[in-house]
Amino acid sequence: xxxxxxxxxxxxxxxxxxxxxxxxxxxxxxxxxxxxxxxxxxxxxxxxxxxxxxxxxxxxxxxxxxxxxxxxxxxxxxxxxxxxxxxxxxxxxxxxxxxxxxxxxxxxxxxxxxxxxxxxxxxxxxxxxxxxxxxxxxxxxxxxxxxxxxxxxxxxxxxxxxxxxxxxxxxxxxxxxxxxxxxxxxxxxxxxxxxxxxxxxxxxxxxxxxxxxxxxxxxxxxxxxxxxxxxxxxxxxxxxxxxxxxxxxxxxxxxxxxxxxxxxxxxxxxxxxxxxxxxxxxxxxxxxxxxxxxxxxxxxxxxxxxxxxxxxxxxxxxxxxxxxxxxxxxxxxxxxxxxxxxxxxxxxxxxxxxxxxxxxxxxxxxxxxxxxxxxxxxxxxxxxxxxxxxxxxxxxxxxxxxxxxxxxxxxxxxxxxx
Numbered sequence: 483x484x485x486x487x488x489x490x491x492x493x494x495x496x497x498x499x500x501x502x503x504x505x506x507x508x509x510x511x512x513x514x515x516x517x518x519x520x521x522x523x524x525x526x527x528x529x530x531x532x533x534x535x536x537x538x539x540x541x542x543x544x545x546x547x548x549x550x551x552x553x554x555x556x557x558x559x560x561x562x563x564x565x566x567x568x569x570x571x572x573x574x575x576x577x578x579x580x581x582x583x584x585x586x587x588x589x590x591x592x593x594x595x596x597x598x599x600x601x602x603x604x605x606x607x608x609x610x611x612x613x614x615x616x617x618x619x620x621x622x623x624x625x626x627x628x629x630x631x632x633x634x635x636x637x638x639x640x641x642x643x644x645x646x647x648x649x650x651x652x653x654x655x656x657x658x659x660x661x662x663x664x665x666x667x668x669x670x671x672x673x674x675x676x677x678x679x680x681x682x683x684x685x686x687x688x689x690x691x692x693x694x695x696x697x698x699x700x701x702x703x704x705x706x707x708x709x710x711x712x713x714x715x716x717x718x719x720x721x722x723x724x725x726x727x728x729x730x731x732x733x734x735x736x737x738x739x740x741x742x743x744x745x746x747x748x749x750x751x752x753x754x755x756x757x758x759x760x761x762x763x764x765x766x767x768x769x770x771x772x773x774x775x776x777x778x779x780x781x782x783x784x785x786x787x788x789x790x791x792x793x794x795x796x797x798x799x800x801x802x803x804x805x806x807x808x809x810x811x812x813x814x815x816x817x818x819x820x821x822x823x824x825x826x827x828x829x830x831x832x833x834x835x836x837x838x839x840x841x842x843x844x845x846x847x848x849x850x851x852x853x854x855x856x857x858x859x860x861x862x863x864x865x866x867x868x869x870x871x872x873x874x875x876x877x878x879x880x881x882x883x884x885x886x887x888x889x890x891x892x893x894x895x896x897x898x899x900x
Contacts, residue, residue, distance in 0.1 A: 515589040515596070517541040517610070521580060522646050529624075530642035531633045532614035533569055533578035538639045540647075541587040541610040543595055549605030552657040555647065555677070556593060556610045559664025559693070559828065563616035564714035569632050572616050583612055591836035592661060592850070599837055602854030603659070607651065611643050611666075618669040618739075621719030637724040640673060644680060655681055659857060660689045663828040664762065667694020667755075671741050671748065672725060678750040688751040688857055690818075691741070693828035695756045696763060697807040698740045702796060703773040708766070712739040742807040753818030753856050753863075754808070755829055755849060758801040759786065759870055762827045768800050786825040786870065798869060805866065818856040820849055823867040824876035843875045 521539045525531065532538060545552060560577045563569035572578030593608050594600035615621055615636030623634040644652075652658070660677040662670035667690075670677075674689035681687050701707045713736035716722060722735035728747035729738035737743050745752065765783045782789040789797065801823075808821070824842050829835040829849050835842055837850035844852065844865040852863040867873050 515543065515594060516586040517543045517589050519583060519585050519587070519612075522642055524646065525639065525642035528638060528642050529633075529635055530638035531635055532580055532639075533563075533573045533616060533632055533634075534581070535626075535631065535633050536580040536614075538614060538643055539580045539583055539612045540643060541589070541612070542650075543589055543593070543608040545605055545607035547605045549603075549607070551654055552603075552606040553647070553652050553655045554592070554603050554606045554608045554659045554661065555652075556608070556831070557619065557660070557662030557666030557669045557673075558610060558613040559662065559666040560613045561616075561665055562618065562711075562715045563718070564711055565718055566627075566630055566632065569616055569634075569718065570630060572614075573632065576612070576614070578614055578616065580612070580614060583614075590831065590833045592830040592853070594833070594836075599833060600850065601837075602850070602858065606657075606659075609647060613666060615639055615719075617715060617719035617721055618665045618672060620669075620672060620716075620721035620724040620739075622724055623720040634719040636719060637721070640669075640676075644677070648680060652680070655685050655687075657857075658685055658687045660687075661692065661830065662690075662694060663692040663831050664694060667691040667828070668696060668739070668741065670694060671744060671752065672739075674748050674750045674752055675726070688753065689748075690753045690755065690830070690853060690857075692755045692830040693757075693760060693762070693826075695741045695754050695760075695804075695808065697742060697767065697804050698737070699767055699800065699803045699807070701768055701770055701773040702779075705773065707770045707772060709736065712736050715739065740807075742810050745811040751817055753820070753853060755820045755853070756804075757824050757826050757829075758804050758821050758867065759797060759823055759825050760804070760827055761825050763804075764797065764800065764825075768796070794870070801869060817862065817864065818853070819864040819866060820844060820852045821866040822876070823870045823873045825870075826876075841875070842873070 519539050520542055521537045523537050526537050563572045576582040587610055592603060595604050597604045617636040619636040619640040621634035621636035622638055626633055658681055660670050670689050670691045671694060678687045698709050716736045716739055725735055725738040726744055726747055729744050733743055769779045769783060782793045822842050822844055837848050841848045844867055855861045856863045
């Protein structure tokens with residue numbers, strides 16, 4: 483049973499629920515590839531710092547063999563903070579301070595150096611950029627409030643980390659792929675053309691967004707909760723100048739935080755990997771706690787198999803809205819699609835969804851093979867799954883949004899922080 487204390491903090495759930503996949507991956511992995519942390523100390527003098535003023539950081543696995551001049555840069559996900567209160571809560575965690583970041587990270591899925599688990603990118607230089615700004619690497623406010631000592635410098639972190647990587651060999655890249663999951667997947671869209679501009683015209687550069695195509699839809703109460711939330715994020719972090727000007731010249735900056743309004747302006751080839759029943763978006767865009775104060779949707783949000791026929795109809799409506807938003811990008815460089823019907827959030831940084839004997843598939847193709855084929859121009863891949871529950875490869879994937887495990891982990895954390 484959820485404690486009374488935890489229910490008090492349910493309004494903070496959108497911040498933490500997107501971190502769930504990270505904590506669910508903390509179990510021992512027999513194919514573990516542990517990679518040490520690197521702190522970008524030179525970034526501090528540029529004001530490129532985490533929320534608490536500590537230096538940004540990344541994990542780096544050097545390339546080898548034929549991949550020595552190929553680079554994969556992955557942007558970590560982890561939600562956002564939309565006001566002083568939520569940013570202060572992040573400030574005392576690994577998502578707001580490098581002081582709390584793990585000294586080693588387990589590289590699996592698209593980050594793996596095992597050719598049988600990651601056949602197309604295993605020997606590349608692989609970088610996992612850690613996320614400590616809460617704005618998808620877009621914030622830039624010069625003044626630091628002396629009371630809170632919060633630094634909103636996500637855009638500067640992006641620039642400083644890219645400069646550091648270029649000085650360490652990325653400037654020689656023949657092939658480069660910018661990827662990210664969740665809030666990092668959004669960032670990979672927002673920064674896609676900036677990433678491409680770092681390389682010469684001879685470099686083969688593309689971008690991948692995993693679980694980052696967040697859509698601007700009404701919640702079950704008829705309110706656009708996510709639009710208001712993103713407006714708060716963009717305002718709090720001063721993100722407007724860091725968002726694509728091709729969009730902000732036509733729409734308000736907060737609307738340019740939504741991929742559906744940005745992708746049409748992205749010039750670099752882009753692949754979107756997402757579920758049409760994205761579990762984070764179901765729980766926060768469609769059914770935020772403000773729209774379900776009595777927690778009537780609790781069991782359904784945990785496991786789609788627990789939903790009533792009425793609730794499933796609502797989910798089908800969300801899928802339709804998601805696909806309509808995606809359709810707005812049909813004339814863009816978005817020439818890679820893997821849109822399945824699994825009740826998951828991200829799928830590239832977990833081995834069982836990236837490439838394993840029981841991985842999700844579309845047209846008998848795993849995520850890993852679809853992305854690899856698309857990146858290396860072996861074939862086009864633009865596939866959208868049939869509606870739930872037709873996809874039988876999604877069996878046993880519902881645990882990705884097991885909120886009970888999330889609550890068990892975070893109850894003491896929440897109690898101590900708020």
